[in-house]
Amino acid sequence: MTEAVVVAAEEAEVVGLAHGGAFRLLVDGDATAGTPGANRLTLPAGADGARPHRHERSAELFHVLGGRLEFLLGERSVTVGEGGLVVVPPGLVHAFGAAPGTGADVLVVMAPGVERFDYFRHLGRVSMGLEPAESLLPEQGRYDVHFVAGTRWAELRGRGA
Template sequence: MNENLAGNPTENLTRAATAEAIADGPGSVITLLTDTPELTCNTASFEIGAAGAPVHFHTKATEFFHVTDGQLDVLVGDEIHTLSKGDFITVPPGVKHAFAPAAGHTAEVFVGFTPGMARFDYYRLLGRVAAGEGTVQDIIDSQPTYDNHYAESEAWAGRPRSADA
């Protein structure tokens, strides 16, 4: 839940105790922070082996990732980068990307989009699908609404997903 600061509608505050958290898949939780026309931000927490986000791209938004703990694999174009605590990366509009914890690792990540785009309902949709209250087709149908367009990547499909690989 966001609070206005000093009555200014352009500023908001999200308290950790009241932030909405969504389980969007096994071992994955998204915590919603802010969703304005200028900026959408959340945190993503991944357990070892969590699937993360599939390959996709945005036509309007730059997406950025700051790893606050653990290790995160991030596909950008056809290259996979393994980010560690403190690392930061941006993905410009139109560039396919994906992200998940690196094999054998957990990851905590601050994620943002600029401009923002009322994206919280997309995360809620992911949560409903994970809970069996929606379908993958609902997600596919939502691509133009949330500027989240799915793609393919041989590099991402072939990456190690377990520490044993």
């Protein structure tokens, strides 16, 4: 990459989610030669963002632009409000969602970036019931999103085991 990447707000593709949230796809790893990739995620009050997973190659940065975001970071639970920041290193199991009673608006940056826009599009289809969640499993290595079974996140979110 030798040129700056500029994405105007109106140029960002929006992938809607069934619960009313959305991904705004800002920049993918292929556009930045594998440096960062970024998206903006909005979630309605209490909505899940991602179930427990880890990344083998990338760190993930979350900057909460509005509302509050609840995280599972390994076995630790934290809630981060507007202006807060969380950096998840490669290999750490994590999950996140809007805190109960509030929505969340978050900028998510992955570095190094991988091509993940198709992953977010796929998540949108899963959310709308157009594809089963299991259809993501064969794509884990491609998108560096490796799902992890566990009940801690469900317990934290009040959904039991």
